[in-house]
């Protein structure tokens with residue numbers, strides 16, 4: 184046994200004192216971080232309404248000695264927390280919004296905590312807290328004089344809807360940042376090197392004339408007829424789009440009662456593609472089709488842009504630095520109770536009962552056309568070279584944005600992933616502060632991948648749509 188331990192100790196690469204210090208800092212913050220994430224988990228607040236969650240995070244930052252600016256970029260729940268001065272400026276992102284309708288207790292079978300209420304089905308209660316824990320570990324080193332520069336935590340609301348980061352970028356809050364980091368809860372642990380999908384959200388409204396559905400329907404012009412024709416048009420169009428494109432719509436209003444010809448109908452439409460250029464072509468066509476549906480149903484129509492996000496500009500140089508730290512930390516280990524919880528989750532959601540593991544695989548290839556979701560971190564990655572981490576907070580096969588992720592995000596499997604993320608992020612930030620060459624190389628890769636594209640966020644003029652969130 185002693186020999187085995189020695190062999191392991193020899194194999195393990197050495198880390199410097201600053202990295203040892205950030206690991207120790209995360210360990211000493213562990214209980215507070217867990218309590219903070221459970222608090223935000225229980226607040227279960229959705230986009231632009233994360234008042235308690237934002238306050239809990241910014242209060243924690245303030246108590247640690249960060250300079251906190253609340254309500255930035257015209258968003259009451261957006262904030263920044265900064266420590267230190269001068270260069271480099273290293274940013275770290277933290278999200279904290281929940282998703283509507285998936286409230287769940289921290290148990291492995293479907294059981295809502297508050298029926299119909301939101302839930303943390305994307306693990307953002309862990310996301311914001313781990314990033315702030317990592318920023319705090321770095322702050323302690325700056326305070327001691329062991330690192331020079333500025334660490335800035337971004338409290339970024341409304342990632343699940345509206346995409347809060349876009350207004351923070353437009354406000355210029357990322358203009359002086361050298362490198363940014365973020366992470367996301369996941370069913371695996373890895374440096375993220377996939378681009379995800381660009382997307383756009385817009386609202387289509389139809390307005391007609393109400394009438395009695397039976398006694399004088401000839402006086403009516405039906406907005407819901409237009410809605411059905413429009414949706415049919417979209418579904419016919421699916422045959423003629425590239426396989427990388429996704430189109431979704433959500434019917435928000437299709438009329439109220441059966442005996443009135445509806446005079447109003449409304450859909451939320453979303454178009455995605457792996458590349459922004461591909462998305463834009465389909466976006467314009469799907470917008471145009473609203474006019475066709477309006478003509479057919481003899482109603483008026485209106486299309487309003489909500490917002491959209493860029494695909495992620497990957498930075499493999501940064502990802503490699505993160506990868507080395509993941510390999511040092513090794514996989515997360517789980518107790519028997521956690522394994523049994525994971526298997527019950529898998530059983531209740533119809534996936535294979537294989538349990539949970541967080542093996543560290545070699546750095547993946549960056550795929551030309553990945554599958555997956557979208558994030559407003561994509562926009563940050565077009566403004567600042569960004570390193571992205573995925574850390575295991577739920578077992579493989581767990582349906583994302585579901586009650587099952589809410590369950591895992593409120594118990595020890597989620598907490599472990601969060602502590603792990605805080606360590607990996609802060610270790611990589613140590614690299615970023617100490618290693619000017621790494622920052623330079625990341626910037627060179629960023630420049631090369633971005634080319635001459637001039638970033639412009641997909642948002643309408645004017646203030647963020649805080650009112651629309653209510």
Ligand SMILES: [Zn+2]
Nearest residue numbers: 305307342367
């Ligand atoms: Zn998310």
